[in-house]
Amino acid sequence: MATAQSTSPETKPGCQNKCGNVDIPYPFGLDGDDPTCYRDDEFKLFCDTVSDPPRLLVYDDDYLSYSETFITNISLQGQLRMFYTWAAVYCYLGDNSSTGMYNTFINLPDVYRFSNTQNRFTVVGCNMLAVLTDYGDSFHIGCITSCPYAIESMKLPCDGIGCCQTAVPKGLNAFVIQLRMYDNRSSYTDSSKISRCGLAFLSDLEWFSSNASYLWNLKNNVEYVINIGSLTPVVLDWAIRNKTCGEAQRMADYACGKNTYCTNSTNGPGYLCHCIKGYHGNPYLPNGCQDVNECEDQRNNPCVGICTNTIGSYYCSCPKNSYGDGRKDGQGCTWKSKGFPVMKVTLGIGFGILLLLISGSWLHYIMKKRKLIRLKEKFFQQNGGFLLQQRISLHEGGYEFLKIFTIEDLELATNRFNEDFILGRGGQGTVYKGILPDQRVVAIKKSKVVDDGQIEQFINEVIILSQINHRNVVKLLGCCLETEVPLLVYEYVCNGTLFHHIQRKSGISLLSWEDRLRIATETADAIAYLHAAASIPIIHRDIKSTNILLDDNFKAKVSDFGLSRLLPMDQTQITTLVRGTMGYLDPEYFHSSQLTEKSDVYSFGVVLVELLTGEKPLSFQRSLEERNLAAYFVSAINESHLLQIIESELLDDECVIEQIFVVADLAKRCLNIMGEERPTMKEVAMELEGLKRLKIYSCVQQEESVSIQSESPSAVLVPLRHYPGDSSG
Template sequence: MHLILLLSVVAIASLGLASSQDRLDCEYSCGNVSITYPFGSREGCYYSPDFLITCDQSSAGEPIPFFKDNSSNVVITNMNTSKGEMEIQMFVASDCYNSSGRAKRLTASLSLMDFRISTKNRFIAIGWDTQAFIAGALGNDIITTGCTSICDDTTHITNGSCSGVGCCEIAVPKGMSTFAMSIGSSNNHTKILEFNPCSYAFLVEEGKYDFSSHDLLDFQSDQKMRMVLDWAIGNDTCDTVNKEADNFLCKSNSTCDQNYTGPGYRCRCLDGYKGNPYTKVGCKNIDECEDKNHGCTHKCIDKEGYYECKCRKGYSGDGKIGGSGCRANRSLLTIIAICTSAAAIFLLVSVTWLYFGIKKHRLIILREKFFKQNGGIMLQQRISGDGGSHDQAKVFTIEELKKATNNYDESRIIGKGGYGTVYKGVLSDNRIVAIKKSKLPEQSESQIEQFINEVVILSQINHRNVVKLIGCCLETEVPLLVYEFIPNGTLSDHIHNESKSLAITWDIRLRIATETAEALSYLHSAASVPIIHRDIKPMNILLDDNYVAKVADFGASRLIPMDQIELATIVQGTLGYLDPEYMHTSQLTDKSDVYSFGVVLTELFTGREALSFARPEEERNLAMYFLSSLKEGRLFQILDEHLQLNEVPSEIVQVSRLAERCLKVRGDERPTMKEVAMELERILASVIHKHLWVQGTSNEEEAEYLLREPNEEYEYTNGANTSSSTFDSMSKQTILPIASGR
């Protein structure tokens, strides 16, 4: 017996298989979970320490496999080598209150190395008064998303649906390697302590949790939720990994999976093989002929990695069902066609000409299809019907914009984000423009007329503090939008960049706030069809070389019919700037912009970001922290140190009180943008007056700079037959930072 075992080991070693991938002393299961390489439960059996699986043999019943996180043991319930997936049990985060306040809080987090959070999971929160967030690492960036669940009773709850009433859920961003869940409450559960005063949040594989109203009353927080992790080998992709290195795992009968986009790489068995592609002998030949449905009409012959079909004697062909099959042999007359060189060249030229001609024709047809699909004919009719005004939107061709951007060269990129990419372009008349290529799904037919209406109206807006829409290109699947170019970056860059923030003094910041308020007041009140921006934030306020504010990015804007004061919409915006009343009711009004502008005002004199999970919990939400600081008389302590103030000027106190009014929870208690603009104009005028009297004539240039006319004349030229129907040119965009329900 010992001799047989010794000979077996020698034979394996002679074949070069005595590596960690094929050791005989490795454990290949723990309980009912299979452990396959690159995973292993002891030293020498796994690829790297990140793939170490510990088998708890001491547990009652079946042994339990787990791997170690930074702070806990993560139980594994299933592993799939061919798909690169692992199913684990994940903890539930909870936040409980009693009549005295928070009573108990449990957090849930996970820190991974070679594993990623699969997009098959959903982030779910349940509770009567719950705000749940998940923050995670995506490469070198930290991203945050979340959802809100609010419920007064169980009357409107739908079992099995996480729509935001009692339960909310969102998709998980792709590629997160580390995450932490946090939960909060707007009212500390004070209104619903008689029910379940707790909120819960967890990650779970889609389809593995069904919400029930019973969970609001008696949810077991100690239960574990099944979630899925993706895994891969190392950090190199298939294109960058050294395939000749000894530690490259895709050996014989396997290959690097090009369909996996990393980070890291995965192996898969070649066609005709199956098994574990991470071991030297893991991928074994599939005997297709054992399957009765092999597809051969007569005889199936298995080969290494493939199979062949043979016809019976006297027949020929590929022998496959669905192919040429097997047919009787016939005596064939050998016919040799001798073609001249000229004929061959003529045929080649004819085929080439035909190929490129058909390709060009198809391209023209495709452009015409996109042009019509995006409402090009309708836009041309609108421009023609309005007399072809100089201020009307221009319809550019795809060639014009390719030439303007040097065929969208990467050196022309001036901005990139979730909505798309912005390029700097130079038109044929030497105008410098910004060209936006959006990442949007295909428009539905019902949105085409609305998109065209908004393009026509926005192109006619001629306000010194609104970025002008010059035109669009409709010959691509998603329309390209062309805007005037603003050279000095965003307000956010200047507030939060230490080297730039010193240059924008309080006087300049006050003027920027005033100009922004005037632009929003114009959009709300002076435009023929009122426009609600819906995403006011420093990132969407551009500055020119003279620090003149330009409101930009109307991708989420909505136009409100004249006979309506509010509009039901899907909640969109940026976390930290969203109107809480809008989040709760989904009713969009012009007061939603007022709230967002109030947050911008607060950023201007504090220099802090609207939302930051790097700050202490009570300071994370700037609006709430500002209101509490103002109430407690701590305004000076939160002012931006780059303003270099020894005391709080009266105008900052006035602006802070205005911001306080803008940040009222109830929209009807907030001022209108027109009232806000008038108040800021008054404050700015007092600052200018103070400069003129205090500084005298020695600083006339600075006074003149501040005296730039905030109410400079502007035009609003509305074309004939402009529809007042509600529309949204970028309605296909979806804002991810927060969602009301699913």
């Protein structure tokens, strides 16, 4: 569940108290709840239930302003932890004049301040100068790094050699970070021998201490730093702002409830509420602070004798025939009787415990292997292993390509799932590279979670996917059911994702138009096969450029069936919980929860637009009208300026422009808001195959009535705005 109705003493009755696994205590509350669930709009938050798991975001009228950030913890002591800030980046790209860089800026709502005790301003790299200023330019904080000699790793604490770190002032809720090379006497080439990239960011000090090596290792990973960037966690201080305790206590809207006391905020104006000693709970609710029953907790009971709870306190006493104050931190209780055999009892207890330890260790040694065997058998049965064996035996010879691996097989193939073998992490799990004993290279997917109630459906899907035999679909080789969650074994595709090859590197496109058209045709043919030619129709539900892999011959292969659903033969749609990736998600499916084959058609249309423009489907660094690539693309066609957003390298050959118009028109039809008006994937595949086979022998400009073909190839090309995936020279 994304959210839960409150039965918690931390939240008002009837209000949602969770988003995913993050608790939401009052004075905070969620957008969509009654306004009394939060103190005022400054404490209103937003739960993004489209994400999996749901993410808790800072609320803003413009949802997109904070959609890349998420809150991980809220403390009633006045702290809030979140992944928030992008690092500023400066990279040397290969010659003395070519660099990639972007600065970063943050503006928090007024209720928050960046913690001056738990955050630090940090610069990582060589010969870098970073400056942090507030929006009013009232202060400047600078940090300089140098690398006077070749250094292999960063030393903590940062001392200026490869890393610089400094504190931030109190009251900071907005800043701009600028990063550049500071030593003009040193050439880019000299600095790049040690570090080609520099990062400047504000982050949680504890997080930086445990991630310093990872950040230092990014110093020469230009492609990752420029195209992906680095998002860092910060700690925010929150308070009831703009009044001191003395001022607020005279006001009708004083935030503290009963049995509380007030302290002034140490970071910016405002105050905080706390339960007085002997009480615990939420001090911001009228009756949130409740009496602590100190005697109830047997492990932390303050008394050695008799404990009696009182309102806000307790007292200790000694039992009959003993004396003292009864407190663990005081005199305790002393028995009046003499001659009690303390030594004998102590020795007896000691020898008894020693015997128990020896016996327990021996039993543990004997039963350890049996327990491991039983655990594997339990997981095998729990994950449908016997059901899968039964299905295979009933169709002898029908599943000769499906193998049931043991966990020992896959641990050997991945060196016990070593992190060095990780190919990637996603919302559904982690993918490892493995080498089987016969030297075959495979990809092993380790899912995050499996639904116990859908084991039979999972086994059915494994059997069906294993029978898919299409040159453009990643082949399922087998599975392992001896672990808590099943492991799936696929063929290994070595040349990365289509997304990686679409994105521009140093301003040069990595794929020619012929490659793009062929990849689009192969992908469409694979999806059409899943929809129509497979034994049971399969809806992929997560078609995107990162799920289209390229082999060493740049042949496309559709992968990642983690969200796929089987479509019963007698149905054209099924009702499901909305899942997918923002930017590719079919709007009709998003609003109705009705999943059809046309949902895959819409997602494929977005991939076509990526191939035409070379841009990401969703970027919050672009302007508002350009932020959603699919919507902006359709708008460009309707307003007759298609060529302005086509990747410029594709327009060098005039003979290709006719094909670009045809593919653009096909993409527009795939992106139709109404699913029934979109073509089928079979129709899409046939159109692309016909276009791929077409040979253009002459380039004669034709005048037609279609508005998108009225543009001239010589039109002025205006690229989309640069964002932290572009590089500037």
